[in-house]
Amino acid sequence: MLPDRGAQPGALSRVVLLGALILMLSMGVRATAGIFMTPMLQEHGWSRxxxxxxxxxxxxxxxxxxILMGMLADRFGGGRAIALSAMLYAAGLIGTRFASTTPELVVSFGLLVGVGQGGTTAALVMPMISRAVSPMARSVSLGVANAGxxxxxxxxxxxxxxxxxxxxWHAALLILSASIASIVPLALLMAGLRRPGAAKTGAASAGAAPAGAAPAGAAPAGSAASSLQSAPAASEAVPSLWGAICDAFRQRSFxxxxxxxxxxxxxxxxxxxxxxxxxxDNxxxxxxxxxxxxxxGLFNVIGSFLVGWLGSRYSNKMLLGWIYALRAVFVVQLLLMPVSPFSLYLFSAGTGLLWLSTVPLTMGLVGQIFGLRFAATLGGFVFLSHQIGSATGVWLSGRSFAASGSYDTMWFASIALALMAAALAWMIDERPDRGRTRPVEAFEPQRAASG
Structure with a gap:
């Protein structure tokens, strides 16, 4: 997925706002899973x-x-991939409404909804926005979209x-499926906003760029903008998709x-x-x-804007590490204080500030270190790790509750893992990769300037 040569400079461009709206619908519906669990289990007799x-x-x-939709986006365009994903997402929700057996729920709520979410959330939307805005506005733009x-x-x-x-809950699922279906025209409109003369997605638009002076203006070391200004030698070959994936997998930072x-x-x-x-239970x-x-969700709107602003000024890996460390602090707070509205909403507000604030920093680091040429695909692989963690978390929580009747083990595990994630983030080398994944987009500012 190549950066657009006609990138819009503003963090509040129409592409950013449409991306925020798509994320608002997709992630909003995604977050309702917990409130549907109890009535569905009561009606069908399924276990937690x-x-x-x-x-x-x-x-x-x-x-x-x-990963699948990222590859389709890098080959055929992000708008088409997001639209296809939204149709699968909506179909999965409708199927969940009518599911009466366990295999039906597995196919609809497990597979169709899951694949649909893969193409309507950050892994695809963030790279589209990264291509549509200037490097200096990229971190703030991702923060704005994440706030959606x-x-x-x-x-x-x-x-x-x-x-x-x-x-x-039956009617509620059908209404939510209709809201997901509305992503289809939004995605196609988002894809159609590219300015005339913008680079097209795919290998046809790739090519060697002339070497030139560094882009005007300097950004603080470690920020997304400063890293995007660092470029490898122009003589390096444009990689294939498979070559980019292999290069990334060899990198410790990945x-x-x-x-x-x-x-x-x-x-x-x-x-x-x-x-x-x-x-x-309490x-x-x-x-x-x-x-x-x-x-x-409300407090993460604030957190997303704040992280987007900080990410354009300070080291993204340091910010990411502190987010994980502070998550551990708020889980400790929830466990130490008696369960009450005050302790609950204090935890919710603090966790909210940090909730999805990892997304623009993580996806920004993917583009910053490995470039934007195959950002959707590489971001998809990083996101797969996120989803393996998600699957592990919900599977272990169900097993733990079945065995002990409480979630105490899961809360303690969450604290330990948060501190481990902070350490991992602080060890990342966020300097741009000098391998084969960066040569085209690193020189986009010079190429655009040279006509």
Whole structure:
């Protein structure tokens, strides 16, 4: 996926706003899984462990879908890949509404929804935005788009609970599937906003670029903007997709990014699915569970804007490490304080500031270190690690609850893993890779300037 030569400079360009809207719908509906679990289990007689296993499968399908759709995006364009994913996502939700057997739920809620999410979330939307804005605006733009996903969590989860209360969970799922279907025209419109003369996606648009002076203006060391200004030798060959993947897999920083993102997925999936049930187990209402997830989303709007701004000024790996470390602090706070509305919303607000703030930093580091040529595909592989972590988190939480009747083990594991992820993030070498994955886009500013 090549950067557009006609990239829009503003962080609030139409491409960014459309990307934020797509993430708002996709991530908002995604966050409702926890509020649907209890009524679905009560009607069908399924166990909490079984639902956790299906949700774990969904997370793996999400990760695999991110790679598949990323490859399609790098070959045929991001708009088409996102539109196809939205159709699969909506079909999966409709199938979930009518699922009455365990295989039907596995196929609809596990596979179709998972693959659909893979192509409608950050792994595809973020690279499209990265291509559409100037390097100096990239970090802030990704933060703005990421805030859309957080806003969706804040708006859609309470709306979903309201729909369940007013109608039932069957009608609520159908309404949410219609909202996901609306992503299709948004994705096609987003893809059609490229300016005349912009580089096209695919190998045909690749080519050697003349060497030249560094782009005007300097950014702080370690920031996304400064790293994008560092370029390899122009004589290096343009890589194939497979060559780019092999290069990335040989890099220590790629493994560190994937490892830290595994922890992010572990924590987010566990909390998204099981926090409402944890609160019910401790005497709080279902509405508190929905509002806790919504509060996390609201505060992550603030966190996303803040991280986007900080990411353009400071080291992205250092910011990423501190986010993981602070997550551990707020889990400790939840465990030490008695479960009450005050302790719950304090945890939700603090966790919310850090919730999806890892996304623009992690995806920004992928492009910063390995370049934008195959950013959707490489980002998909990193995201697969996130989804393996998600699947592990929800599977272990279901097993742990079945064995002990509590989530204590999972909370302690979340603390330890958060501290480990902080250490991994701080070990990343965020300087641009000098391998085969960067030569085209690194010189895009010079190529555009030279006509």
């Amino acid at each position: 462990e079984f639902f956790s296993n299906v949700f774990a499968l969904q997370n793996l399908a999400w990760g695999a879908g991110a 996903g957080s806003l969706g969590q804040f708006l859609v989860v309470p709306a979903g609970q309201l729909l369940i209360d007013v109608f039932d 493994a560190l990014l994937a490892g830290s993102y595994f922890v992010c997925g572990f924590q987010l999936a566990f909390i998204t699915l099981h926090l409402p049930a944890y609160l019910l 005497g709080m209402s279902a509405r508190h569970g929905a509002m806790a997830i919504a509060t996390i």
